[in-house]
Amino acid sequence: QVDLVQSGAEAKKPGASVKLSCQASGGKSLVKYGIHWVRQAPGQSLEWMGWVNAGNGDTKYSQKFQGRVTITRDTSATTAYMELSSLRSEDTAVYYCARAFGTVMAVMDVWGKGTTVSVSA
Amino acid sequence: DIQMTQSPSSLSASVGDRVTITCRASQSLGIFLNWYRHKPGQAPEVLIYSASTLQSGVPPRFSASGSGSEFTLTISSLQPEDFATYYCQQGYNSAGPTFGPGTKVEMK
Numbered sequence: 609q610v611d612l613v614q615s616g617a618e619a620k621k622p623g624a625s626v627k628l629s630c631q632a633s634g635g636k637s638l639v640k641y642g643i644h645w646v647r648q649a650p651g652q653s654l655e656w657m658g659w660v661n662a663g664n665g666d667t668k669y670s671q672k673f674q675g676r677v678t679i680t681r682d683t684s685a686t687t688a689y690m691e692l693s694s695l696r697s698e699d700t701a702v703y704y705c706a707r708a709f710g711t712v713m714a715v716m717d718v719w720g721k722g723t724t725v726s727v728s729a
Numbered sequence: 730d731i732q733m734t735q736s737p738s739s740l741s742a743s744v745g746d747r748v749t750i751t752c753r754a755s756q757s758l759g760i761f762l763n764w765y766r767h768k769p770g771q772a773p774e775v776l777i778y779s780a781s782t783l784q785s786g787v788p789p790r791f792s793a794s795g796s797g798s799e800f801t802l803t804i805s806s807l808q809p810e811d812f813a814t815y816y817c818q819q820g821y822n823s824a825g826p827t828f829g830p831g832t833k834v835e836m837k
Contacts, residue, residue, distance in 0.1 A: 644826070646773075654765075654773065654816055654828040668825055671730075704772060713820040715763045717784065719772035 610636045612643075612705050612720035619726045620695050627691040628723050629706030635686050638662035642708045643688035644716055645679060649701040657703075659712045660688055668712050695727045731755055731822050733829035734807075735815075741837040742749045748804040750832045752817035757797045761821035764793055767831075768813040777802065803833075812836050 611633040618626050630645075632638050643656040658669040658681060660679040667679050673692070681688045703723045706716035732755040742748050749832040752762065760780035767773040775784045780800060790805045804811055817829040 620782055646828075653830045654767070654818075656762040656826050656828065659825065706773075711823070712825055713761065713823060715775055715784075716765075716773075716818075716826075717775050717778075719774065721772050727773060 610634070610638075610707070610718060611719055612707060614705060614720040614723045617724040617726070618647060619728070622696055622729055624695050624727075625691060625693040626725055627689055628703055628705075628722050628725070629687055629689050631687040637685050637705065638681070638688070639685040640709060642710070642712060642714065643679075643681065644706045644708060644712075645677075645688075645690040645703060646706060646716075647703045648703040648722075651696070651714075652701075655701075655703075657690065657692075659708070662688060668698060692725075696723075697727050699725065700727045701725060730824075731758070731815060731827050732817050733819060733827050735817060735829040737809050737832060737833050738830065739833040739835060741835050742807050743837045744807055744809060746807045746836060746837075748807055748811075750815055750817075751800045752795075752802070753798045754798045754800075754819055754821075758819050758821040760796050761819060762795065762800045763818045763820055764791075765816045765818060765828075766811070766813045767816060768810070773816065778820075807834070 615629040662685045700705040705720045707718040764777040765773040
């Protein structure tokens, strides 16, 4: 069973960017999978941000974050990244990565423990 | 965009109770509906996928049904670890998934 190991907490100022990572444990390959990024702001529901096909690098983004989010993976398909720019206080949230076998529509069956991002002046 | 709603938004229950949560979508999803449990401070975990298929390792006290635009999740006998928030999620739209607003199950 693979675990997804996420990078540590970040504290950023408004207007800055943040780049988070999500690595498969043991260097396992995610080539057959997609990686979603989902966030949860305090007191809010889960919110989908985007997805990358770890095999070929194709991406899909939520319209809400289009232009502000970039999701990539390394060519060894063991790590995915999510970069969010022009941060504002409303971006304060826990950010999760989650694995899905196949397309963007597939179920998210393995989740990382989350990375807390705090945005404050 | 496909809009998801859940009812109730919260409920109070005791260990051993039977609990049912409803999820509705703004359009038909077929059976492309998944259920997740989210305990505070932990990662969400999938319970049910494709509307009614129990994820491997999930206890059989969880069951779900539905198709089209109305779905239900049932916990037959609530256990202490089930006090959490439950989310439905549509996997029908190729533009990307959408989660419901959540149902918080609290201890009575």
